[in-house]
Amino acid sequence: MTARPEGSTRPAGGACIKTTCPYCGVGCGVIASVAKDGTVSVQGDPEHPSNYGRLCSKGSALAETIDLDGRLLYPEIDGRHAGWDEALDLVARKFSETIAQHGPDAVAFYVSGQLLTEDYYVANKLMKGFIGSANIDTNSRLCMASSVAGHRRAFGADTVPGVYEDLEEADLVILTGSNLAWCHPVLYQRLAAAKQKRPDMKVVLIDPRRSMTADLADMHLAIRPDGDVALFNGLLAHLARSPALDDDFIRDHTSGFAEALEAARASEADIISLTGLSQGEIEAFYRVFETTQRVVTCYSQGVNQSSSGTDKVNAIINCHLATGRIGRPGMGPFSLTGQPNAMGGREVGGLANMLAAHMAIENPEHRERVQRFWNAPVIADKPGKKAVEMFEAVADGRIKALWIMGTNPVVSMPDADAVARAIRNCPFVVVSDIMRETDTCAYAHVLLPALGWGEKDGTVTNSERRISRQRPFLEAPGEARADWRIICDVAARMGFGEAFAFQSPAEIFAEHAALSAFENEGARDFDIGGYAGLSRGKYDELEPFQWPAPARSVYPSPLPYSRRRGEGAIDVSTLSFMQGAGEGQERVIRFFANGNFYHPDRKARFIAVQATITERINVAYPLVLNTGRIRDQWHTMTRTAKSARLSSHLAEPFAEINPADAAELGIEDAALVRITSPHGEILVRALITPRQPRGAVFVPIHWTDQFASNARVDALVPSVTDPVSGQPALKHVAVSLEPYRAAYYGFAVSQTRPGSVNACYSAFAKVEHGYRMECAFTEAPDDWETWCREAWRLPGTLSALAYHDRESGDRRIAFFDGDKLVLAFYAARTPVVVSRNWAVTQLGVTHDNPRRRITVMAGRPGADQPDPGATVCSCFSVGVNQIAAAIESGCGSVDGIGALLKAGTNCGSCRSEISAMLQAHLREIPAQAAE
Template identity: 50%
Template sequence: MAQPRQQPDDHLKERTTCPYCGVGCGVKARLEQGRMVDVEGDSDHPANFGRLCVKGSALAETLGDHGRLLEPRVDGRPVDWEVALSETASRLQAIRAEHGDTAVAGYLSGQLLTEDYYVANKLFKGFLGTPHLDTNSRLCMASAVAAYKRSFGTDAVPCNYEDLEEAELVVLVGSNLAWNHPVLFQRLRVAKARNPLMRVVVIDPRVTDSCELADLYLGIRPGSDARLFNGLLTWMADRGRLDPVYLQRHTNGFDETLAAAREAVSDIESLAADCDVDAERLETFYYWFSSQLHVVTLYSQGINQSTSGTDKCQSIINCHLAGGKIGLPGAGPFSITGQPNAMGGREVGGLANQLAAHMDYDSPGAIDRVTRFWSTPELTPTLPEAPGYKAVELFEAIERGEIRALWIMATNPLVSLPDANRVRAAIERCPLVIVSECMTDTALVEMADIVLPASGWSEKDGTVTNSERRISRQRGMLPPPGEARHDWWIISEVARRLGFGEAFDYSHPYQIFTEHAQLSGFENDAEHQRRLFNISALAELDRAAYDALSPIQWPVTAKAPLGTARLFEDGRFITADGRARLWPVQPRGPEQSLCNDYPLRLNSGRIRDQWHTMTRTGRSARLMNHRTEPFVEVHEEDAREHGLVDRGLARIVSATGEMRARVRVSPAQRRGELFVPIHWTDRFSGAALSGSLFRGLTDPLSGQPESKHGAVRITSLPITWEASLVLDHQLDAQLGAAVRDDSSYWTRIPLEQGVCWQMAGEPRAEQRDWREWLAKMLPVPAGPLADDPSAERLRAAGIEEGRLRWWLMVGPVTELPGLGWIGQRLGDAISGQPLTDEQRRRVLAACNDGTAHQGPIVCSCHQIGRASIVGAIRQGDDSIEALGARLACGTQCGSCIPELKSLLEEEKSHANAAIGDTTQALAV
C-alpha cells in the first residue's frame, strides 16, 4: 500500500486524524519535549488535502492535564485501578445474578475509536448477553442508516468527497455545511469556482452561511422535506425525466412509490404553498435536478432528526434511483456524518439493532455466525436473540427500573438526549452508573458510582471511519495523564475479571482491528449472504503495518486491495435479488405540535466554532469568541411581538423544560421559528440545555429523536442588572460557584488566562450595592474604580502585588469591550503601585492605547472582530481578497468567508441606501 510522500520536516511531525466531525481530516501534529505545540492539515490525506477548519487548527490549544480525570473513583473516593476494575466487575455480576443479563446496558459514542467500540460490543452482546448497547450516533445518523438499508439492503454511503467536485448540481438539504463540515464546504467552493456550470441549491428553513454558495435557496417550512421530494418524483415522472432503463434493470417498487407520491402531491402551486416556497423557484429546482445526471444530494441532521426522518431520507433516495443518479462520478444520495467515528461504530455493531460487522439480528444465520467466530476453546458467547433498546427507549427502561446497571463511555446523555430533565432523573435512580470519561467537571461524573479515567485525542491509538467510508489512523502521540487508560484496555480488564479473559486477550489495538477485519470477511460470500462491509484484506496486518496504515475506503478485499471509492457502479445492490428498492413515502409533519401555550417552532443545531458539549473546544479561548454565550435567534417581527430586544435575555419554555439565552434578532429566521445551539451545558451556563426543550419523540423505524421541531414559547427575561466579572484561574476556582449561585442568568466564558462570568439578575432585596458586593465576594480588594451611580454603571479591578487578579464591569452587555486584552493581562504585572492615571485608564477600559473594541469575533483563526472588518470595508476593501490582504481574515481555514461576504453585502446595501437618501434630498 502506497505511503504518503514525506515533507522536509515530517520527521518532526506525527500524522493523525481530527476528532471532530465526520469529514475525518488528516492532521499533522508537531511535538516538542513531550508537548504538542502546533497542528496543521495533512496535505496528503484525501479527505482534506491540507485544509483544516478553525476547530481543527486549534487542537493543540485544547490539550493539557487541567480538568482531566487522573484517577479512578468508586463511590466518590479515589482508588487504584485494581479496586476500580474489581468493583466494576463484581457489581455488574451481582446485578446480572439478581436481575438477569438484560438488566445491564451500555451507552457509547461516535467519539470512541473503532477498536474501543468493537471490544465494548463484544463484551455486552457477546459475553454479558444483553442486547441493550446503543450509541449517541442514534441521535444523528440512525434515520439515514435505516433508509440506506431499506433501499440498498445495507448501511452504505455510496458517494465520496470527490463526487462533490464532479457534480453538476449539489443539493444541500438540512445541512449547514459551511458551519458543520467547513472543510467540505471549502472543497465545494473551489470546485464551483473551477466549474462555472456547477449549481448549488440550499434547502433549509434558515438562511445559513451555506447559502453563500447557493444559486437557489428554498426556505421551506420545517418538516416539509418529504413532501418536496415526493413532488420532485412526480414532476420527473410527468415530464419524462425518469431513467426507465435503470429502473427496469436495477430497482423494484417504483410504481407503488410513485402512486404514493401522487396521493400526497397535487399541482405545483399547492405543493409550493404546503412547503411555503415560491412556486417558480420550486419548479426551477425540479428542472435543474431532472436535467442533470451528475447530482449529489448532501443531507444531514435537518433531515434525520425527525419522527419521520427515515421517510425523508427515503424520499431523497427515491429520486436518485428514479433518475439513475447513483453509482456515477458526481452522483448519489450522500448522508454526511456528524461524528468522527459514527460510521466505525456502526461497522462493529454499536447500535442496539446490530450484531457486528454489519450483521443484524434478522440476517439469516448471523447470530450463529458471530457466536462461532467469537467462541474460544473454553468460552462460548451467548448472544441475545433480538435487538435491544434504542437510545431514548434505553433511558425510559432505566426510568422504569428495568435496566439497573448502565455503563456510559465518551458521551454525556444529560446534555445530548431530548427531555434532558427526565434523562437526569432516570440516571439518578439507576442503582449502578459507570462512566468512562476524560474530563472531571461534568454533572454526569458527579452522578456516577464508578468513574474510570479514559484517554483522549492525542493519546488514543486506533482507527476511525469518516463519512465517505474512509478508515484512517488516529495515532497516540502523547501518554495519557495520570492514571487514565484506553477504553479498550478498561473494557478488556473488566471482561477478564468477569471470567472472559481468553476472549479479550489484547495487548495492542492492532490485534482488535485485525480481529474486526477477520469477522468482516468471515463467511462473507454468496453462499452465506454477501455483506458489503468487508475489510478482510486488512486482516493480516502486523503491528508495523497497522501503525503505518494509510487512509483507505471500504470495501477492502482481495479483489479491491486498495479500497473502493464508489459503490453500486454496476447497479448491483445487497438485496436478495440484487435490486435497489424504492419505498412509498407518506409525508408526516412534526409530532411536537404547536398550540396556544407553545406557539413557536424550535430548531437546534451546532455552531461554527464549537463541538458537542464543549469539553474539548471550551478549553480554547479563541474558539469561544465567535459566539460567547448561549443564544436564541429570532425574527425581527417575532422579537417585537414577544417583547424581545437584540442582545437582551430571553426565557424559552416548553412542556419539558426551560432555557435562558441571549437574543440575536436575525433576518435568517422565518417568522414563528427560533434557533438555539446545542453546546452549552451546566458547566458553561445556567439553564442552557437545549435538550431540555424537546420531547423524547422518535422515528418509529430508526429510533432517532425529533430534535429539530420543538414547540415553545419565548418571553423576555426580566433583569435589573448585568455585569461581566473576569477572574484569574485561581480566583475562579475559589469563587465560581458563589458567582453562579448569585445570578438569575450566568455564562462562563474561558479566556486565555482566566474566565469571564457574564451575569444578570434581579436583586433579592433592594438595589444591589456593588461596592459592598465586591468587598464581600472578592478576597483581593478593589483597586481602581470608575462608576456612575445614577446610570448604575461601574468598572473596577483588583490588583495584588502588582498583578491583575480580577476585573468587573456593571452595565449593559452592549457596552462590554472585547475580552481578549483583559484576558491576556490576568496574572501579568501591571507595573508599580499606585497606578498612574494612564495605567488606571487602560485597565478600566480593558484595552491598550489605541486599541479599539473589535466587536464580536468573525475570524477565529486571526481573532479579527466585526468592527475591524466593517472599518476596513468602509475604507475601500470591497472584496474577500482585499480584507484578507489588510487583516488576514479568511486566509487560513476559510470558515469565516461566508460571514465576511455577508458583511460586504450589508455594507454595500447601507452605502446604496445612503446614496439613495442623498439623491432624494438633492431632488427635493
C-alpha cells in the same frame, strides 16, 4: 497552531505524528509535532485524501485543547480515589450480580462516536456475544440512525454509495438539512473551491434557516420544518413525467417504483402548504434537478433528527434511483455523519439493532455466524434498547446497571432533565470519560479515566467509508487507560478473559477485519478482509483506505477484484488504485452504479413514503425550536471550551430570533430571553437576525451546566422519535419565548474562574490569560465589592478601584495585583455596554500607571488602542471592526480582506460572514447617495 500543554509527560522532542482529527465525520488528516520543550503544534496533512491539508477552526486549535486542566486522572468510587483493581472488580461484580439476578437485559452500555473502532468492537462483542443482550447503543443514534435505516430499507445494507470527490465533480449539489459551512467546514471549502473553478456549478440549500451555507447557494429553499418528504415526493412525481426518468435502471435494478410514485402523487395537491415554498421555487428546483445529470444530494442532521427522518432519507434516495443517478462520478445521495467515528460504530454493530460487520441482528443466519466466529456462549437474539428507550428503561427500573462511555447524555439526550433523574436514581452507574466535571459524571458511582485525543491509539471511519489511524503522540496522563483496555479488563473479570485477551488495538482491528470477511464472498458490503492478517508494525504504518478492501484487493497486488458470489456488487469500473500509495491503496470506490444492491434479489427498493406534517405548535407554545451546532464549538464543549480562540466567536448561549417576532414579543437584541416548553425552560441571550424565519427560533446544543447556569437546550425537547430508526426529533419543538427582565446585568474578565456565582444567569468562556463571564441578577447585591471578593475568592490584600454612576446605576470595579489586572467587573441596569474583546486583552497587559487603570474602568480603549470588535475570524483573531475598517478603506472582496488581515485564509469558515458584511456595505452606498 501551537500550544504547550502543562502537567503531562511528553514524548521526546521532534516527534512528527500523522493522525486524524477527533471532531466531525469529515475525518481530516492531521500532523501533530512535539517540540523538545513539549510544545505541540498541529497542521493539516496535505497527503490525507479527506482534506489535503485543510483544517477548520476547531481542527486548527487542537493543540490548545490537550492540557490536563479538569482531566479525570484516576479511578473514583463514590467520589474517592480508588485503584484500578478495586474499581474494575466492582464494575465486573455489579454487572455480573445484576445479570444473575435480573437477566442480561437489566444492564446496558451507552457509548459514543468519540470511541475508536477498536473500543467500539470490544464493547459490542462483550454486550452482544458474552452478556447476551443487545442493550448497547450510541450517541450516534442522535445524529445518523435515520440514514442507517434509510440505507438498509433502500439498499439492503448500510452503504454510503459515494465519495467526497463527487461534491467536486457534480454539476448540482443539493444540501438539505446541512449547514455545511459550520458543521463540515472542510467539505464546504472543497465545494466552494470547485464552484469557484466551475461557476456554472449550482448549489441548492434546503433549510428553514438561512444559515451561513446559504451564501454559497444559488437557490435557498426556506422549507417548513419536516417538509422534506413532501418536497422530494413532489420531485419524484415530477421526474416520472420527465425525460430524466431512467426506465432501464428502474426495471433492471429496483422494485417498488409504482407504489412509491403513487404515494408521491398523493401529496402533490398540498405541496405548497406542506413545504411552505412558492410554486415558482418548487418548479425551479424540480427543473434544475431534472435537467442536471450529475447531481449529489447531501443531507445531515436537519433530515435525520426528525420524527420522519427515515422517510426523508428514502424520499431523497427514491429520486436518485428513479434517475439512475447513483454510484457514478458526481451522482448520488450522500449522508454526512456528525462524529469522527459514527461510521466505525456502525461497522462494528455499535447500534442496538445491528450486529457486527454490517450483519443484521434479526437474521438468524447472521447471529449464528457471529456467535461461531466469536466462539461466544450466547448471542443477542433481538434488538436492544435504542437511546431514548434505554434511558426510559433506566428510569422505570428495567435497566439497573449502566455504563456510559465518552458521552454526556444529561446534556445531549432529549428530555434531558428526565434523563438526569433516571441516571441519578439508577442503582449502579459507571462513566468512562476524560473530564472529571461533566453534567453526567456528577451521577456516577464509578468514574474511570480514559485516554483522550493525542493519547489514544486506533482507527476511525469517516463519511466516505475511509478508515484512518488515530495515533498517540502524548503519554497517558495520570492513571488514564485506553477504553478498549478498560472494557477487556472488565470482561476478563466477568469470566470472559480468553475472548478478550487482546494486547494491542492492532489485534482488535485484525479480528474486526477477519469478521468482516468471514463467510462473506461478496454477500455483504462491509469487507476489509485484506487487513485481517495485519501485524502490529503494519498497523502502525497503516495509510488511510476506503472500504471495501477484501483480501484479494489488498494482498498480494493492488488490482481490481471479482467475487464468486454477488458479482458486481461494487462498480468495479470505478474501483481504481493509486500505484505507489501503499499496498492495495484504493483511490476511489463507489457503490451501485451498475445496480446489484444487497437485498436478496440484488435490487434496490423504492420506499413509498407519506408526506405529512405534524403540527407541534399551539397557543401556549407558538414557536418552533430548532437546535444545532455553531462553528467553533463541539458537542458539550469539554474540549473546545478549553480554547480561548474558539470561545471568542460566540461566547455565551443564545437564541436566534427573527426581528418581527422579537418586536412582537418585546425582546431587544442582547437581552435575556426565557424559552419554555412543556418539559423545561432555559435562559439565553437574544440574537436578533433576519437569517431566522418568522415563527421559529434556533438555539445551539453546546452549553452545559459547566459553562452556563441554565442553557441545556435539550431539556426542552420531548422524547419524540422516528418510528423506524429511533432517532429523536431535535429540530421541531414547540416553545414559547418571553423577555427576561433582570434587575442588573454584569460582565467580568478575570484571571481565574469564579467559584459559586449567586446570580440568576451566568455564562463562562475561556479567554487568553483567564476567563470572561456574563451574568444577571434578579436583585442587586447589597455590596458589589463584597460580592466580587466572595465569588472570586479574592485575597483581602487586593485593593479595589471602583466607580459608581448614581444616575444610571452603573458600577465598575477592578482589582489589581501589582501591575496585573486580576478582575474587572461591570454592572448595569441594562445589558452591559463594554468593548468585550478589548476588555479581555487587558488581562495580559501591564497596568503600571493610573491612565491605564482608568481606561479599564471605562470599559473601552483609548484612541491609541483600537478595538477589534467581536471576533469574526477565530483562526487569526480578527474582529468585526477591523474588517469594517478594511471595507471602508476600499477592500471590495473577501480575498482582498484575507490578503490584508488574513481573515478567512485558514479554515474559511468565516468567509460567509465577511461576504455578508461586504454586501451590507454595498447596499448602504446607494442609500447614502439617495440621502
